[in-house]
Amino acid sequence: MTAVLDAKTNTIADDGSSTVDLASFGARAGAFAIDVLLGIGVLAVLAILGVSAITVSRPGWLWIVYAAAAAVVFLLMAINRLLLPATTDWSLGRGLFGIAVVRRDGGAVGAWRLLARDVAHLLDTAALFVGWLWPLWDRRRRTFADLLLRTEVRRADPPQRDMRRLTAKVLVAAVVVCAAAVALNFFVVYRHEQAVNQARQDITENGPRIVEQLLSYHQDTMQDDFKRAQSLATDSYRSQLAAQQETAGKAGATTNEYFAVSSAVLSATPERAEMLVALQGQRGNDVETLQFITATVRVDFVKSRGSGWRVSNLTVLKKPNIGQAPQ
Structure with a gap:
């Protein structure tokens, strides 16, 4: 004999079969x-x-x-x-x-x-x-x-x-969240990478020229050249640069010209960049005393709003090698 009870109060019949409506x-x-x-x-x-x-x-x-x-x-x-x-x-x-x-x-x-x-x-x-x-x-x-x-x-x-309508709304919301996240990532990253590429291009083109102007000066326009060089430095680096210029001025008025012969951008962000610059130049006021100079420096740049790139630090990696200028 098989006894089956109400499914709401019991779940198993005497023969062991289930009497409840189990989910598929x-x-x-x-x-x-x-x-x-x-x-x-x-x-x-x-x-x-x-x-x-x-x-x-x-x-x-x-x-x-x-x-x-x-x-x-x-x-x-x-x-x-x-x-x-x-x-x-x-x-x-x-x-x-x-x-x-x-x-x-x-x-x-x-x-x-x-x-x-x-x-x-x-x-x-x-x-x-x-x-x-x-x-x-x-x-x-x-x-x-x-x-x-x-x-x-x-x-x-x-x-x-209506669960179907509610589920459809949730599905749409999930798709919108994912699409918005991907779009935000693309928009922000794209703009960031564009800014990085622009910064790298600017430093590649203008960085060596800034270093040349920072380190070069002439006998007749030394003080004006020093002021121009200070305008290319950040506030934090300007005092250090001024001290170096003061030492150079005490040594006597002379012409000191540098030319960047090679350079490489080490790192770049939209606001900062680091560059390695190899320099050659000449020092002296006339042909007889002219000396040939070589040096390698690492330069840190910071971009200032409205005033472009400025030097925030300059480290000499290879001290200037002074020799007789080629005849």
């Missing part, structure tokens, strides 16, 4: 895709963009925007996955497919048990995803997490509101 594997997979995979997809996009913003030379605030957006997405996922089922009996995906997570006796599941169940899903994943497929042959269609937390997923009456 397809419905569970669909709900999981809406509740979890959709959010993970958005988080993955934000994570990739955020990591690239840190590892690549870009504005420092960009990764903060992505991190804040990812935190909001994660919070919304937690609310949908844990709080809504505990208060309204459904999440977005479960409401769309008409299923609900309940205790084995049919009672409601609280937020803490739902959280523990989601954590226990790590076992389903760690077992080479076998736990996720376990409902295909388990008679109560349970994953390892369900077995551990004594829960199961059953068919349930869907919410009264």
Whole structure:
């Protein structure tokens, strides 16, 4: 004799068969895709963009925007996955497919048990995803997490509101967030790279000439040349340059001309650049006393608004080598 009790009060018949309407594997997979995979997809996009913003030379605030957006997405996922089922009996995906997570006796599941169940899903994943497929042959269609937390997923009456329209809005919002993040990354990075390329080009063209003017002076116009050189230096470097010029002036008025024979940009940002410059020149006031000069310097540049590039530091890597000028 087989005795079957009401499905609302009992879930097992005497012959061991289930008398409750368990959720199908397809419905569970669909709900999981809406509740979890959709959010993970958005988080993955934000994570990739955020990591690239840190590892690549870009504005420092960009990764903060992505991190804040990812935190909001994660919070919304937690609310949908844990709080809504505990208060309204459904999440977005479960409401769309008409299923609900309940205790084995049919009672409601609280937020803490739902959280523990989601954590226990790590076992389903760690077992080479076998736990996720376990409902295909388990008679109560349970994953390892369900077995551990004594829960199961059953068919349930869907919410009264239009879940299809709400899900469509969420899908559109997710696409918009990803598209906006990618567009922001492209726009900011493109502008940044354009600015870097422009800075590198400016320094390549004007950096050697600035160094020549900074270090060169003539006997008859020495003081004017010193003032011109100081105008090419930043406020922080100007005092050091003035001290060097004062020492040169005390040594006597003479002509000192440098010419950049080769240069290389070591690094560049929209506001700063570093360049290596090889110099040759001549020192002396007449042909008989003319001396040949070679030197190598590393120069730091800072871009000032409205006044262009200025030298913020100059380091002599190879001290000037003075010899007889070629005849």
